[in-house]
Amino acid sequence: MTMSKYKDLTFYATQPHECSYLPAQQATTLFMDPAVTLEQELCSDLAEAGFRRSGVHIYRPDCAQCQACVPIRVPVNTFILRRSQRKTWNRNTSLQVSKVPANFQDEHYQLYQHYISQCHHDGDMYPASVEQYIAFLVDATEFTSFYEFREGNQLLAVSVVDHLQNSLSAVYTFYHPGYQQRSLGRYCILWLIEEARRLGLSYLHLGYWVHGCRKMNYKLEYRPAQIRVNHQWRPLK
Numbered sequence: 301m302t303m304s305k306y307k308d309l310t311f312y313a314t315q316p317h318e319c320s321y322l323p324a325q326q327a328t329t330l331f332m333d334p335a336v337t338l339e340q341e342l343c344s345d346l347a348e349a350g351f352r353r354s355g356v357h358i359y360r361p362d363c364a365q366c367q368a369c370v371p372i373r374v375p376v377n378t379f380i381l382r383r384s385q386r387k388t389w390n391r392n393t394s395l396q397v398s399k400v401p402a403n404f405q406d407e408h409y410q411l412y413q414h415y416i417s418q419c420h421h422d423g424d425m426y427p428a429s430v431e432q433y434i435a436f437l438v439d440a441t442e443f444t445s446f447y448e449f450r451e452g453n454q455l456l457a458v459s460v461v462d463h464l465q466n467s468l469s470a471v472y473t474f475y476h477p478g479y480q481q482r483s484l485g486r487y488c489i490l491w492l493i494e495e496a497r498r499l500g501l502s503y504l505h506l507g508y509w510v511h512g513c514r515k516m517n518y519k520l521e522y523r524p525a526q527i528r529v530n531h532q533w534r535p536l537k
Contacts, residue, residue, distance in 0.1 A: 306345070309336065313362055320424055321513040322368060330362035338441045344465040347505055350528045353462060353471060355439040361508070369508040371528040372519050372536070373467070376497040376504055379522065385490060392487045395456065398448045402440040408448075408458050409433055411474060418477040437472060444471070447495075449488065457484045459492060467503035468496045489522060 310333040319327035332346070334356050343353060350371040351360045361369040381389060409430060416428040425432070437460050449457035457475035461468050470492055475484035489506070496504045509527065510516040519525075525536040 306342070309333065319363075319366075321510040321516065322366070325363070325366050325368070327366075328362050328364065329359050332358040340441070340443045340463075340465060343441065343443075343462060343469075344467070347462075347464055347467065347469055349531075352507055353441070353469070355435045355437070368511040368513070370511065371505070372507070372509040373503045373505045373526050373533070374493055374522045375502060375524060375526060376493050377502065378524055379493050379497075381490070382521075382523075385486070385521070388483045388487050389490055392449075392482055392484070395449045395451055395487075397491060398450070400446050400448055402438060402444040402446055402460065404434060404438045407455055408446065411455055411458060411476060412437075415474040415477060440471075447488075447492075449475075449484070449491075456482070457488055459488045461492065464501075464505075467501050467505055468492055468499075469505040470507065486518065486521070493522065 312331050312333070314329045314331070316326040316328050319325040332351070336342070336358075338353070338356065338358070343358070346358055349360075351358050352371075353359075360371075363369075412433055413428040416425050420426055425436075440460070441462060443463045445461055445463065447459040447461060448455060449459070455476075456479060457473060459473040460471040462471055470489065473485055473488045475488070489504070493504050496502075503526075504522075506519050506522070506525075508516070509519045520536070523536070526533045527536045528534075
């Protein structure tokens with residue numbers, strides 16, 4: 301995609317601020333004008349160009365001195381389960397998955413709050429609040445869905461996903477931290493890869509891999525993968 305078709309779009313850069321991933325770095329973020337309607341074609345093209353969505357905001361890192369945040373996606377038709385991933389898949393075959401609208405549900409929020417308090421209590425998303433949760437995940441697009449992962453009646457995980465023209469974009473996944481043996485976060489990604497393949501799509505976007513950030517290294521597990529470097533998608537080696 302060439303950005304020339306969107307030459308009239310306006311983007312705004314933030315002032316430098318502390319980086320959420322690399323504390324020693326200062327970060328700058330580029331945001332699209334939030335007044336622009338988030339249509340599927342636009343969001344698809346911007347995802348292709350390395351942008352992400354958070355609530356009503358479309359953004360990408362725009363740091364002058366650091367290029368550690370790299371867009372990463374999985375070409376789903378060439379993805380092959382590794383041995384450890386097959387074990388994770390088999391461990392979770394009893395889960396039932398349902399696609400539901402991106403609406404506020406207290407059950408979802410309670411799981412999100414528990415996840416943030418247990419898994420990200422040292423991050424800038426803690427403590428969780430209803431307002432922050434709505435702005436982050438419920439203020440979505442008409443092509444956003446929540447995928448519920450349940451064991452019987454118990455909600456174990458939720459993946460928030462944008463359905464783009466040739467891909468799925470994994471916006472965020474939160475899960476019950478008390479089931480570590482299930483590797484729920486990894487399983488949700490594996491399931492979304494299979495779902496994208498089932499839908500006849502080409503890619504699953506995983507957001508940014510951040511070189512030097514240990515918490516982001518899990519995104520390197522899904523091979524073959526592609527990263528966007530110098531305005532081009534290239535195989536991750």
